[in-house]
Amino acid sequence: MKSREDSELGIPGEIHARPVRKPGPVVAAIVVLIFALMLAHGIVTNPNFDWPTVWMYLFNENVLSGIGWTLKLTLYSMIIATVLAIILAVMRKSSNPVLRWVSWYFIWFFRGTPVYTQLIFWGLFAVLIPRLAVGVPFGPEFWSIDTKSVVTASVAAVLGLGLNEAAYLSEIVRAGIEAVDDGQTEAAQALGMRRSLIMRRIILPQAMRIIVPPTGNETIGMLKTTSLVLAVPFNLELQFATNAIASRIYKPIPLLLVASIWYLVITTILMILQAQLEKHFGKGFDKSSLSHAGKSAAIDHPTGESAMEAARMNKVKMGGLNA
Amino acid sequence: MSGDTAEIEIRGVHKAFGSLHVLKGIDIDIPRGSVTAILGPSGSGKSTLLRMINQLETRTAGDILVHGDLIGYRRIGTGADATLQELDDKAIAEQRAKIGMVFQRFNLFPHKTAIDNVMEAPIHVAHRSKADARDEAIRQLTRVGLADRLDYYPSQLSGGQQQRVAIARALAMHPNIMLFDEPTSALDPELVGEVLSVMRQVAEEGMTMVVVTHEMGFAREVADQIIFLDEGVVVEHGGPEIIDNPQTTRFQAFLKSVL
Ligand SMILES: Nc1ncnc2c1ncn2[C@@H]1O[C@H](COP(=O)(O)OP(=O)(O)O)[C@@H](O)[C@H]1O
Ligand SMILES: [Mg+2]
Numbered sequence: 136m137k138s139r140e141d142s143e144l145g146i147p148g149e150i151h152a153r154p155v156r157k158p159g160p161v162v163a164a165i166v167v168l169i170f171a172l173m174l175a176h177g178i179v180t181n182p183n184f185d186w187p188t189v190w191m192y193l194f195n196e197n198v199l200s201g202i203g204w205t206l207k208l209t210l211y212s213m214i215i216a217t218v219l220a221i222i223l224a225v226m227r228k229s230s231n232p233v234l235r236w237v238s239w240y241f242i243w244f245f246r247g248t249p250v251y252t253q254l255i256f257w258g259l260f261a262v263l264i265p266r267l268a269v270g271v272p273f274g275p276e277f278w279s280i281d282t283k284s285v286v287t288a289s290v291a292a293v294l295g296l297g298l299n300e301a302a303y304l305s306e307i308v309r310a311g312i313e314a315v316d317d318g319q320t321e322a323a324q325a326l327g328m329r330r331s332l333i334m335r336r337i338i339l340p341q342a343m344r345i346i347v348p349p350t351g352n353e354t355i356g357m358l359k360t361t362s363l364v365l366a367v368p369f370n371l372e373l374q375f376a377t378n379a380i381a382s383r384i385y386k387p388i389p390l391l392l393v394a395s396i397w398y399l400v401i402t403t404i405l406m407i408l409q410a411q412l413e414k415h416f417g418k419g420f421d422k423s424s425l426s427h428a429g430k431s432a433a434i435d436h437p438t439g440e441s442a443m444e445a446a447r448m449n450k451v452k453m454g455g456l457n458a
Numbered sequence: 459m460s461g462d463t464a465e466i467e468i469r470g471v472h473k474a475f476g477s478l479h480v481l482k483g484i485d486i487d488i489p490r491g492s493v494t495a496i497l498g499p500s501g502s503g504k505s506t507l508l509r510m511i512n513q514l515e516t517r518t519a520g521d522i523l524v525h526g527d528l529i530g531y532r533r534i535g536t537g538a539d540a541t542l543q544e545l546d547d548k549a550i551a552e553q554r555a556k557i558g559m560v561f562q563r564f565n566l567f568p569h570k571t572a573i574d575n576v577m578e579a580p581i582h583v584a585h586r587s588k589a590d591a592r593d594e595a596i597r598q599l600t601r602v603g604l605a606d607r608l609d610y611y612p613s614q615l616s617g618g619q620q621q622r623v624a625i626a627r628a629l630a631m632h633p634n635i636m637l638f639d640e641p642t643s644a645l646d647p648e649l650v651g652e653v654l655s656v657m658r659q660v661a662e663e664g665m666t667m668v669v670v671t672h673e674m675g676f677a678r679e680v681a682d683q684i685i686f687l688d689e690g691v692v693v694e695h696g697g698p699e700i701i702d703n704p705q706t707t708r709f710q711a712f713l714k715s716v717l
């Protein structure tokens with residue numbers, strides 16, 4: 136009899152034993168399901184949640200445009216933060232002491248003051264520094280422009296969020312870089328690779344494996360931090376939009392639910408993207424890549440055991456790094 | 459061993475790590491196309507000496523010349539007034555590109571497949587075309603017996619296979635010299651042979667090799683020159699026959715401990 140689980144090898148007498156019965160998961164599932172249903176039932180039938188209002192405003196024009204702005208603020212500030220964070224982390228590891236100090240002070244300042252305060256300052260930027268100019272330092276100006284027309288409210292919001300986040304992300308990037316074994320740098324140096332090339336082709340791609348999960352965390356955090364941009368003041372994003380409707384119709388709860396539902400939807404999408412990235416940068420490290428090319432490996436591998444041993448050692452090492 | 463055929467000249471080299479004086483005046487000539495085995499107990503400075511040849515370690519004093527060129531520095535002026543100017547990142551990288559190195563712990567790039575490991579430097583350092591580098595990588599991996607493992611990640615290879623990829627990766631840059639730092643010490647005993655046989659083959663093709671090893675059989679059969687290092691000095695130095703006829707008690711004791 137050919138069972139669906141037979142391997143392609145056609146090994147005679149392949150074992151298809153019945154698994155040990157484990158009642159634990161089934162019991163747990165039933166308990167969890169009952170609680171979940173009770174919770175859902177309570178939420179759906181509770182008149183205080185006012186689901187008809189939630190439904191009415193879920194796709195409201197202002198709410199949708201708020202989502203658009205929240206996404207834009209998150210995306211742009213995370214792009215600025217990521218680029219800056221990598222530069223700061225590399226500067227921090229530079230042999231040039233000036234670059235190391237600049238990086239250190241940047242992180243010190245932007246981590247050391249509240250993001251809300253920073254956003255207020257970015258909002259006031261055009262007032263504090265009315266004109267931006269290009270010219271000889273302390274000498275004549277060639278070109279200048281009204282700050283107001285460059286640092287608009289949305290630019291101030293993105294800069295404020297992005298620079299603050301860069302300080303946090305750069306520490307994550309630095310930890311990722313430091314987690315890569317020194318032997319990698321030495322092997323690359325021995326091949327005649329130069330510092331910048333080693334960083335770009337050898338160190339950073341491996342550091343990404345460690346950088347991506349906490350960065351996903353930061354991105355999801357940023358999604359909600361964007362609501363602080365009312366400090367600028369910038370007031371088009373999701374939280375502000377739903378609050379505005381709530382105070383107009385005197386129904387705060389259903390509009391908080393609207394905002395929460397959308398934040399959850401976006402968070403779900405971000406988590407899926409994060410999983411994809413983790414898979415990409417885990418190539419060569421994780422089990423899934425083992426099954427990818429390793430299918431035939433398991434078959435005719437004369438020393439499969441030591442390969443597994445090596446993989447296990449990799450895992451152990453990683454655990455140590457994460458700890 | 460006349461000076462004009464020496465591929466590597468090591469002259470009066472010292473190395474100190476802070477107050478730890480690791481190498482205390484080393485003089486060695488390594489002829490072109492020869493195999494030199496460096497033996498010695500753990501901590502005697504073998505790795506340090508090897509790593510100074512391609513500047514993974516700087517030296518505290520003395521000269522190292524490869525192909526007659528000073529490694530790591532440029533000499534300005536002559537005679538007593540001469541001073542040394544450090545080479546920049548680019549010049550150092552160029553010197554290193556001509557010297558292959560194989561490490562005890564392989565140090566393959568874990569995020570790249572075997573063939574990508576081998577193609578990396580030819581493409582990004584030697585600026586060869588992708589197709590060219592690929593042909594070369596296949597040739598080198600075939601040479602070390604891994605033609606059927608091109609698309610495997612290092613984590614999917616045994617230690618012996620990983621070390622052979624590492625050798626192929628170094629050879630793909632067409633180095634003039636190959637340095638090996640205990641290339642079989644991290645391997646299970648049954649995998650040592652496959653790596654040594656690849657090294658033997660590379661030696662037979664005329665590569666100048668410097669090998670730090672505890673494999674006495676390999677040293678005796680393949681090496682042209684044996685250096686026994688202990689406590690930072692060359693204690694014994696000669697042809698492979700010195701392994702069977704140690705003159706000093708220190709070398710005798712060492713040989714007894716590894717055999
Ligand atoms: N980067 C370093 N900093 C300080 N001491 C070092 C460093 N590298 C090696 N040493 C010391 O130098 C000595 C020689 O080391 P090494 O050359 O690795 O010896 P071997 O390879 O012969 O075992 C050892 O005592 C070691 O602890
Ligand atoms: Mg050593």
